[in-house]
Amino acid sequence: MRLLIDVGNTSLKAVLWENGQIQPCDINNISWQQITVVIYACVGRSELLKQLLAQAKTHNIDCFEATVSSELSGLRCAYQQVGNLGIDRWLALISGYTLYPNTAAIVVDAGTATTIDVLNNDGQHLGGWILPGLDLMTSSLTQNTQRVFDDANTPFANELGKNTPNGLKNGALVATMGAIEQARLHLKTKNSLLIFAGGYGQLLQGYFSQSIFDPMLVMKGLNYWYELAKKS
Numbered sequence: 306m307r308l309l310i311d312v313g314n315t316s317l318k319a320v321l322w323e324n325g326q327i328q329p330c331d332i333n334n335i336s337w338q339q340i341t342v343v344i345y346a347c348v349g350r351s352e353l354l355k356q357l358l359a360q361a362k363t364h365n366i367d368c369f370e371a372t373v374s375s376e377l378s379g380l381r382c383a384y385q386q387v388g389n390l391g392i393d394r395w396l397a398l399i400s401g402y403t404l405y406p407n408t409a410a411i412v413v414d415a416g417t418a419t420t421i422d423v424l425n426n427d428g429q430h431l432g433g434w435i436l437p438g439l440d441l442m443t444s445s446l447t448q449n450t451q452r453v454f455d456d457a458n459t460p461f462a463n464e465l466g467k468n469t470p471n472g473l474k475n476g477a478l479v480a481t482m483g484a485i486e487q488a489r490l491h492l493k494t495k496n497s498l499l500i501f502a503g504g505y506g507q508l509l510q511g512y513f514s515q516s517i518f519d520p521m522l523v524m525k526g527l528n529y530w531y532e533l534a535k536k537s
């Protein structure tokens with residue numbers, strides 16, 4: 306059984322991988338005896354990750370940190386400075402590339418930040434964008450203005466706003482949707498696939514045709530990274 310850990314800027318997520326299946330994992334109650342390997346990715350700082358890795362060490366379990374490389378099994382990174390690309394973005398790309406081979410795709414991870422990455426049908430990552438996530442967009446406005454206010458009950462909707470919370474929330478949504486539309490312009494292929502992940506992935510996916518939502522995209526990427534990196 307593999308333990309997969311994804312450390313972001315706001316939270317640590319862990320799952321178990323057994324016989325090609327993802328199982329939930331209670332990090333306060335890990336059956337270390339059953340873990341064969343720990344595979345992790347980290348874009349943030351985490352004391353909890355350090356503790357988990359220390360526990361793994363006491364059980365003599367190998368731990369592997371996923372890293373970005375210029376090439377992995379035919380997938381090529383757009384960044385010249387590959388170490389600067391967020392590992393979560395690379396893992397989401399690895400998943401897209403592995404699950405949907407020979408498919409031009411836009412990979413959107415909508416969490417604390419929203420990242421949009423463009424992948425052509427040949428496995429070339431063309432680059433992408435980093436936007437504030439929907440919550441960061443709205444909170445940066447409420448925090449830096451006198452009269453812009455939010456309302457927790459107001460949904461994000463693709464409509465013009467006729468009051469302040471609607472204007473604020475819908476503005477964040479359409480800014481994000483517009484960026485995704487712009488990303489599509491960078492692909493020559495008409496039939497590109499839109500792959501969404503992250504806390505706001507499902508909401509965004511609802512606004513696009515030819516799209517899917519996979520909440521486990523980054524986790525699956527950790528497992529694929531491990532299998533592909535082992536081979537090469």
Ligand SMILES: Nc1ncnc2c1ncn2[C@@H]1O[C@H](COP(=O)(O)OP(=O)(O)OP(=O)(O)O)[C@@H](O)[C@H]1O
Pocket residue numbers: 312313314315316317415416417418438440502503504505
């Ligand atoms: N159903 C939901 N479940 C979890 N988060 C949600 C949901 N709906 C909206 N969100 C929002 O999504 C964001 C969390 O998404 P996600 O877990 O992908 O974050 P993240 O950016 O991956 O965090 P980290 O930086 O820790 O990796 C929060 O802003 C949260 O308010």
Ligand SMILES: CC(C)(CO)[C@@H](O)C(=O)NCCC(=O)O
Pocket residue numbers: 313314348389390391392393394418420435
């Ligand atoms: C953009 C985030 C914060 C999204 O989690 C992460 O991928 C990251 O820290 N990236 C580093 C910068 C970059 O990807 O160019």
Ligand SMILES: [K+]
Pocket residue numbers: 313314393414416
């Ligand atoms: K993330």
